[in-house]
Amino acid sequence: MKYEPFHPLIATMIENIEKVIIGKREVTTLSIVALLAGGHVLLEDVPGVGKTMLVRALAKSVNAQFKRIQFTPDLLPSDITGVSVYNPKQMHFEYKPGPIMGNVILADEINRTSPKTQAALLEAMEEGGVTVDGITYPLPQPFFVMATQNPIEYEGTYPLPEAQLDRFLLKVNMGYPSMTEEIEILNRTEKTTPIDQIQPVVTIEQLRSLQQQVKKVYVDEHVKRYIVDLVQRSRSHPAIYLGVSPRGSVALMKAAQAHALVYGRDFVIPDDVQRVASFALPHRIILKPEAKFDGLSAEDVIARIITQTPVPIRR
Amino acid sequence: MNGSRLKVGVYYLFAFWLLAEWLIPLKTVSDTQNANVFIVFVGLCFLFMFLRIRASIVALINVSYIAYTLNALFFDVSFFSFRWLPLLVEDVINHVAIVRQARWFEVTNVFRSLLFFVLLWMMTYVVRYWLFVRKRLFVFYVATVAYVAILDTFTAFRGNGAIVRLVTLGFLLLHWLVDERIGGAKQWKRWLAASIGMISVCLVVGYVGPKLPPQWPDPVPFIKSYAKGSEQGTGKETVDGTVKKVGYGTNDSRLGGPFVADDTVVFTVEDEQRHYWRVETKSVYTGKGWETADNDVTDIFEQENHIYYWFEDGVEKETFTAIIRPTQPMYYLAYPLGLKAVHALEVNEFLLQMANEKIYPVDRQLNTLPLFEHEIVYEHPIFSVEQLNDAPAVQNDTLLAQYTQLPATLPSRVRQLAEKITNGKQTQYEKVKAVEQYFRLNGFDYETTDVAVPGDNDDYVDQFLFETKKGYCDNFSTSMVVLLRSVGIPARWVKGYTAGQLTGKTADGKNIYTITNKNAHSWVEVYFSGVGWVPFEPTQGFANPYRFTQPQLPQEQQVVQPSQSLRSRIPVNDLLRGEQTTSSSWKDKDHAIWNAFTWKKAIWLIFVGVGVVFLLYKIRRKWWPYVTLFMFRWKNGDDAFVRAYVALLKHLQDYGLKRKQGETLRQYAAYVDRYFGTTDMSKLTYMYEKAIYKQQANVEWEKMKELWENLIKKTVP
Incomplete structure (x- = not known):
């Protein structure tokens, strides 16, 4: 993908975001992929590497409504979805929308809250609406959740169950910046706050249209076969206890479609699939304990499956 | 002097040695008397190269050396008087015209030597290039070995020493060059020791080991005779120079061996009658071949042949006229039996050599003349079987002595066979026919390639009759003559x-x-009293063109073979004009074909075929890309592009750029481009992706073809 140009709109978005986020083009791109595919991203990394900044920059670039929910152990589901409050003047219950009613949501430290609250968020993500007191309120479109998770602290956390992890389209690790990148960060933040200078470059309408285009990206029979081949190999792989579900195949294809569009193509090539597979599949499998003891990670196993699966190169 | 300098010196020494091996045999095989001056010259050239003397100085010294040597060899005047110089210059100027008009025979020794010096000078540069730039000498080395081997085989030069020297030197040199090419192995001393050890072992084993005699018929006599045939360009033997008989020349003293058919037209004839064309006869059988009788009697006739009568009066004859048009002037006459007269424009006299009945066109001083278009009048005989049967036994003692001659070494089983064949036959004609028929029916095969040469203790006829049973006309006709002579019939x-x-x-x-x-x-001629010399045809696949009338039983004439050989394709209608074909002869022919495809040959064929296929497979990288290029040259359209791309992938794999199983085309293309330093593969790949992952129909294959061709060409190592 080294030489391939981005879709022009997306190129401006990435450029814009990179005013704030330095040297994280892959994460940026993958976030946009998830946004276009209508999926959500789970960012897993230590605090302070710019997760929040990324989400805010993304939200500002698309001129979207940005909401942030800080998950704490005492957070209740209604703190997310909103509650009905009795309006004595009008004599009826009035729905007060929760913080979830936004376009771009940053769900910070999602594993710190109780499973009940986590479930409320995930349900909203899956269904695209919240139900309060029997009335369903649709979420605004586009709706994009970026949840973060701290892998270091285990005390007082509620790790997300595997079945819920696969509600996220991609799981991405942010990683530390390199030396020069970090110096550049210092330079930029020395006198100004770069996030304030970000201007919207894409309208919500344009974003919606891009999301529609993703669905029209052509996936050839051979590429679909390749996707299924990858997924099925994960089900029979000796190191994997639980393989990728059919929902995983769908997610992989959608992510690949979005990835193709990001690079301005209207058809999916195996490179798209391979690229997103490393982020769309690892959180959907459960390794066998012995594989974990061998020091294998889910990412390693998926990478191995990718190298072992023959790429379709002929009609 | 450091190590590498020493190495270079040794290289030059070896190069000198290799070139010297080409020059050493010259003394033996050519009239070059002073090969040493050339060897010294080559040595000088290499020495100058080694010493890195400036080119201008080298040129000066070399030119002086050449001039001095030429003077010393040819002009024989004082070198410093420089009187030889104008002579040399004049010679060179003269040769400009000679060379331009390709009159190679007029080139003088001076000029030849000068050219040879120049050639050697250039060769030293070429050898240096091979040694130090290409670092490959194999082809030159093989050529040297082949040169020595050929000279050893065909000339008086004995290459025993040369071969040993070449094996030692050549393999050492090859080893070193390989070592150089791969950038010098670290343990080169060990490698060298191993190489020297191997070569020594080979030499010792080769020298001490027992040597088998040749395992196949020696091709040398045949090739030699062929070469001789074409060499005879001067002197009296011009007579046969133009015959250039393939497989046998004028010299029939050692028969046998294979021959190769040659399509060169000798002459064309306008004629009314089919008949054989005689050139000469031979009467002395030596056990290996034929010699002409020791008889110097000649006679001369002018146009009308009044000196030699072919048949007695009782033989029925028809007179015909034939016009002969040789493609090359002939120095002898090819004539039909019953020659009456020869009419040629320039030639009046003809000299008849009695010993072999060969006729030469001559002038009054008896020098042979070239014969161009000429007309021949002849009496074509029709032999009556009745008359032949009635012919009394030959009484003429001188004739019997000459034409029943046989060598004392003739094995007795030949005589016994002759007696067995003719046993119970009453007349001479019946006996002759019995012998003629014998070759048709007893498993003899017409064969031109796999024909044995009798060894020192073998008799040519005996070997053919009892051992090989395979051969061509010489085998059949000689054997028939010998068999007839064994029972006292003059032939x-x-x-x-x-x-x-x-x-x-x-x-x-x-x-x-x-x-x-x-x-x-x-073929064979047999003498019948009261008739004369009657031709017979024992060779399988050949029909006697002369007619034998049998009034009582016209259907049961002699058995005639249809032509099956390459040597005489007689149209069937023509054949039937005089003789009849019987069905049994066809059976014989089938039999012959069946015999030709023995399992041994089949296995050989398969073996060779497999070998060829294997070789082609081995070197496929050198030629297969070009086949692909050619295949897709004029193919257009989407489908062609996809197939062309897949073919390219295959060639790249063959070239050694392997694509891993899980590698996408883009990753592979990037790898290929990195390797070749281009972007062609990526461009092609982007288009190919459209074709297969998007099913896009109209890709711009035309524009991309050049990229594709470049890449395919790059896969040729």
Whole structure:
């Protein structure tokens, strides 16, 4: 993908975001992929590497409504979805929308809250609406959740169950910046706050249209076969206890479609699939304990499956 | 002097040695008397190269050396008087015209030597290039070995020493060059020791080990005779220079060995009658071949042959006229039996050599003359079987002595066989026919390639009759003569041409026959009292063109073989004019074909075929890309592009750029481009992706073809 140009709109978005986020083009791109595919991203990394900044920059670039929910152990589901409050003047219950009613949501430290609250968020993500007191309120479109998770602290956390992890389209690790990148960060933040200078470059309408285009990206029979081949190999792989579900195949294809569009193509090539597979599949499998003891990670196993699966190169 | 300098010195020494091996045999095989001056010259050239003397100085010294040597060898005047210089210059100027007009025979020794010096000078540079730039010497080395081997085989030069020297030197040199090419192995001393050890072992084993005698028929006599045939360009032997018989020349003293058919046209004839063309006869059988009788009697006739009568009066004859048009001037006459007269424009006298009945066109001083278009009048005989049967036994003692001669070494089983064949036959004619038939029915095969040469203790006829049973006309005719002579029937061996191939008709209805070298033939003539010399044809696949009338039983004439050989293709109609074909002869032919495909040959064929296929497979990288290029040159369209791309992938894999299983085309293309330093593969790949992942129909294959061709060409190592 080294030489391939981005879709022009997306190129401006990435450029814009990179005013704030330095040297994280892959994460940026993958976030946009998830946004276009209508999926959500789970960012897993230590605090302070710019997760929040990324989400805010993304939200500002698309001129979207940005909401942030800080998950704490005492957070209740209604703190997310909103509650009905009795309006004595009008004599009826009035729905007060929760913080979830936004376009771009940053769900910070999602594993710190109780499973009940986590479930409320995930349900909203899956269904695209919240139900309060029997009335369903649709979420605004586009709706994009970026949840973060701290892998270091285990005390007082509620790790997300595997079945819920696969509600996220991609799981991405942010990683530390390199030396020069970090110096550049210092330079930029020395006198100004770069996030304030970000201007919207894409309208919500344009974003919606891009999301529609993703669905029209052509996936050839051979590429679909390749996707299924990858997924099925994960089900029979000796190191994997639980393989990728059919929902995983769908997610992989959608992510690949979005990835193709990001690079301005209207058809999916195996490179798209391979690229997103490393982020769309690892959180959907459960390794066998012995594989974990061998020091294998889910990412390693998926990478191995990718190298072992023959790429379709002929009609 | 450091190590590498020493190495270079040794290289030059070896290079000198290799070139010297080409020059050493010159003393033996050519009239070059002073090969040493050339060897010294080559040595000088290499020495100057080693010392890195400036080119201008080298040129000066070399030119001086050449001039001095030429003077010393040819002009014999004082070098410093420089009087030789104008002579040399004049010689060179003269040769400009000679070379331009390709009059190679006029080139003088001075000029030849000068050219040779120049050639050697250039060769030293070429060898240096091979040694130090290409670092490859294998082809030159093989050529050197082949040169020595060929000279050893065909000339008086004995290459025993040269071969040993070449093996030692050549392999050492090859080893070093390989070592150089791969950038010098770290443990080169060990490698060198191993190499020297191997070479020594090979040499010792080769020297001490027992040597088998040749395991196949020696091809050398055949090639030699062929070379001789074409060499005879001067002197009296011009007579046969133009015959250039393939497989046998004028010299029939050692028969045997294979021959190769040659399509060169010797002459064309306008004639009404088919008959053989005689050139000469031979009467002395030596056990290995034929010699002409020791008889110097000659006679001369002017146009009308009044000196030699072919048949007695009782033989029925028809007179015909034939016009002969040689392609090359002939120095002897090819004539039919019953020659009456020869009419040629320039030649009046003809000299008849009695010993072999060869006729030369001569002038009054008896020098042979070239014969161009000429007309021959002849009496074509029709033999009556009745008359032949009635012929009394030959009484003429001198004739019997000459034509029943046999060598004392003839194995007795030949005589016993002759007696067995003729046992119970009453007349001479019946006996002769019995012997003639014998070759048709007893498993003899016509064969031109796998023909044995009798060894020192073998008799040519005996070997053919009892051992090989395979051969061509010489085998059959010689054997028939010897068998007849064994039972006292006077017979002789005749050489010449068959009637040739009917190639057209003239306006007045005469046939036109074309006689080529492959129509060269030999047959048998038997003497009958009261008749004369009667031709017979024992060779399988050949039909006697002369008629034998049998009034009582016209259907049961002699058995005639249809032509199955390459040497005389007689049109069937023509054949039937005089003789009849029987069905049994066809069976024989089938039999012969069946025999030709023995399992041994089949296995050989398969073996060779597999070998060829294997070789082609081994070197496929060198030629297969070009086949692909050619295949897709004019193919257009989407489908062609996809197939072309897949073919390219295959060639790249073959070239060694392997694509891993899980590698996408882009990753692979990036890898290929990195390797070749281009972006062609990526461009092609982007287009190919559209074709297969998007199913896009109209890709711009035309524009991309050049990229594709470049890449394919790059896969040729």
